[in-house]
Amino acid sequence: MSCVYPKYKFSALSPDIFTDILPGKKNVITSVRSSGREAGIKMSALQPGKQKYHATIFRLLLAAGLVVAVQSACQPPPRFSFAELKNDYRGIDEFPADSVVKYVCRPGYMRNSHVNNTLVCEGNKWSRSDKICIPKLCSYPGEPANGRLLLGEQFSFGSTANFTCEPGHRLVGNSQIQCVIKNGVVTWDKEIPICEPIPCLPPPDIANGVYSGTVGDDFSYGASVTYQCNTVKRGETPFSLIGDASIHCTTVDNLNGVWSKPAPECKVVRCEHPNIDNGKLLSRYRTQYTYRDTVMFDCNFRYTLNGSAISTCTENSLWDPPVPVCQRSSCDDPPDVYNAVKEKVAGNLFPVKTVVTYECKVGHEFSPGENMWHIECLPDFTWTEVSPSCKRVRCPNPDVKNGKHEHAWRYKENNYEYGDSVQIICNDGYAFKGHDNEVVLQCTRNGAWDPEIPECILEPRCPEPVIDHGGEVYKSRGDYSPGTQVRLTCDSGYVLRGQASIECQADKSWAPQLPLCDKVCGKPPEIISGQHSGLETEYFPYGSQVTYRCAEGLSLVGESSVYCTSDDGVNLMWSGPAPECKVVRCPKPAISNGRMTVQRHTFPYGVAVQFSCNEGYVLHGSNESRCLGDSAWHPPLPTCRPVQCHLPVGDDLVFYTQKSWYEVNETLAFSCKSDDHQLVTSTTTCSADGKWMPSPKCVSTIICPEILRCGVPLAELKTVLEVRKLYLEIQKLEKELNIRVNS
The missing domain is CATH 2.10.70.10 (Complement Module, domain 1)
Known part of the structure; x- marks a missing residue:
């Protein structure tokens, strides 16, 4: 059975779980069971005295069941734009757990075959569902002639299609249509538009001319016409077509047609005869x-x-x-100047700034020490004045406010001429505006000072840039205003470490910072008819080395290099005196019975030659000699002496002559002292290398001749006994051989 209370519903799990509770019946609830989404109450019969007691239990169990039911209910299901609930489920405020509702598609939509059209109440929430219904599709609307459809993703219900026309055409109708429902089916709400050609008004007529090129009155987009002027009678000035002969119909706003350009004109044009002076x-x-x-x-x-x-x-x-x-564009030929010769100029044109030089003839000059004069073609194409007296141009007095001439004794009152220079300095407390601390004015050929006369203004100063063992290249007056650049140098014997050029900053400091002066050697000593490798070097710090060389044909006498060093660790000096360049020649080295390896005609300083003797001679002295500064060979030239052999030495030898030395190819006879020795040879000859050939030798006869004939050196025989044994074996073998031969 089932009991329905307001807003809650209880369902029995089996027929025996719930029984009616009626008056006079002896039934009572004995248990309540909750299984997920349902609550069940089981009742059984009671004995008459226990009904009041179990009525209280019934109320408690009923309250627990109500709590379970409240937690499982769902609110009304959601509403969708594409689907709606069936009528059976409308108007219900709450839905118990596991309730199932169904949707139907709204007009313009159809069922999605991949998605179920139901929702289920699960844990007081409706199960999620993708789109149950999908939009229906309209048919392809087509494209207008001379136009095109701007395609979207698809022609679904509610979507729009837009149209546009090709260039030269305008859209008549609706540019946009929409897929809607009519009479229960999806279709387009409007007809597609049409695209018609954009028309132009007839082209304008022109005076004294006509146009052609268009048939009838069709002046639509792209049509063109060509104008031409009317002809005139013979002898009359013809009309000229002014402007573009052809124009065409176009558009600016894609709605109305306009002509591309204004129509041309036909008019008589006469230009005056063009006259040009010169x-x-x-x-x-x-x-x-x-x-x-x-x-x-x-x-x-x-x-x-x-x-x-x-x-x-x-x-x-x-x-x-x-x-x-x-x-x-050219001056006339430059004038002749008396007693002067004109420089030849290529061509016969003299443009502006062309300079012609005059040179005085021998014995003439324009001014003391000046025999050249230049004239220049001026912008008005006249020559600068040629002064026969060649007087120099004068400049006005270079007066400077708050300034003065550095060398007052050189001041010339109204007597400054071309080439004069004046050194201007500012008074104490003033500095030049836009210039260095000192300005040298030069009187130029046009009578003006270069640069222009400066101005001395009051400005802050930097401290004097003082460095040990150095100072400014050009001594300043002490006016070091911001922007002033100073170049520093070191005293002789010192080299600058850092930047030589510094500038006074606005904060009265020098940038970069002041350099230092390190000690250096002075210039290397010069030599006559020669030079050293340090000519392009400005400074020679400790360890610097220079190498000397002489002019062609001269020889360097002395050490070829010197280097910067110090004897006391303080002062620097060069390691030695410079060499000298001299014409040093040694006599041709010649030795009797010998030769030299270097074949030359002259033997200057430093040349070395090597010597060797002819065959049969031996070198006495050094085999190499060098030409030195005294024009002599060092060491002295050697000599070639004949080769000699000493008398051979041997205890067993007897010689028939008793000389101590023997010449080459001289033969010596000898013999052996004892009988148990015999000669290998009886004579020997003195050879070119000072040795006796063959070497005189006496050999013991104890050793058999056969062994001697083998040529085995005696030093290689182990012992005398082994030799003797070998000798006896040979004798034995000979006897056996003789017996066999005789038999």
Whole structure:
């Protein structure tokens, strides 16, 4: 059975779980069972005295069941734009657990075959569902002629399709249609538009001309017409077409047609005859010039064209570009100057800034020590004045406010001439504006000072840049204003470490910081007819080395290199005196019975030669000698003496002559002292290398001749007994052989 209480429903799990509770019945609930989403109450019969007791239990169990039911209920299911609940499920405020509701598709949508159309109440929430229904599709709307459809992703219900026309056409109708429902089916809400050609008004008529090129009155987009002027009678000036001959129908707003350009004009154009002073026409002469006639110009000798060389007659009867002007571009030939010779100049044109030089003849000069004079072609194409007296140009007095001449004794009152220079300095407390601490003014050839006379203004100063063993290249007056650059140098014997050029900053400091002066050697000593490798080197710090070399044909006498060193650890000096360049020649080295390896005609200083003797001679002395500064060979030249052999030494030898030395090829006879020795040979000869050949030798006869004939050295025989044994075995073998031969 089932009991229904307001807003809650209880269902029995089996027929015997719930029984009716009726008056007079002896039944009571004995248990309550909750299984997920359902609550069950089991009742059984009670004995008459226990009904009141179990009524209380019934109320408690009923309350527990109600709590379970409240936690499992769902609110009304969600609403969708594409689907709606079936009528059976509408109007219900709450749905118990495991309730199932169904949806149907709204108009314009159809069932999605991949998705269930039901929702289930699970844990007081409705199960999630993808789109149950999907939009229906409209058919392809088509494209208008001379237009196109702007495609979307698909033609689904509610979507729109847009249309546009090709260039030169305009859209008539609706540019956008939408997929809607009509009479229960999806279709497009409007017809597709049409694209019609954009028309133009007829082209404008022109005076004295007509147009052609279009059939009928069709002046739609892209149509073009061409204008031409009317013809005139013979002898009359023809009309000229001014502007573009052809125009075409186009559009700006893609709705209305307009002509691409204004219509041309037909008018009579006459340009005046182009006259050019100091010039001429290069093109053929005409009696009259009309529209678009072109002429070319050129200028006379020593004139240059200013403007365009080509000009065209325009519709306004004017020349464009305007007729040019021939401007003077060269001075006349430079004048002759008495007692002076003009420098030859290539060509016969003298443009502005051309300089011609005059040189006085022998015995003449324009000024003391000056025999050259220059004139220049000025911008007005006249020559600068040639002064026969060659007096120099004068400059005004270079007066400087808050300044003065550094060398007052050189002050010239109104007597400064070309080439004069004046050194200007500012008074104490003032500095030049835009210049260094000292300004040297030069009187130029045009009578002005270069640079312009400076201005002394009051400015802050930097401290004097003082460095040990050094100072400024040009001693300053002590006016070190910001921006002043100072170049520092070191005293002789010192080298600058750091930046030589420093500048006074706005904060009265020098940047970069002041350098230091390190000690150096002075310039290496020079040599006559020679030079050293340090000519391009400015400083020679400790350890620097220079190498000397002499002019061609001279020899360096002495050490070829010197280096910067110190004897006391404080002062630097060169390691030794410089060598000398001398003409040193040694006599040709010649030795009797010998030869030298270097074949030369002359033997200058430093040349070394090697010697060797002829065969049969031996070298006494050094085999190499060198030409030195005293024009002599060192060590002295050797000699070649004949080779000699000493008397051979041997205890067993007897010689028949008793000389101590023997010449080459001299033969010596000898014999052996004892009988138990015999000679290998009885004579020996003195050879070219000072040895006796063959070597005189006496050999013991104890050793058999056969062993001697074997050529085995005696030193290789182990013992005398082994030799003797070998000898006896040989004798025995000989006897056996003789017996066999005889038998």
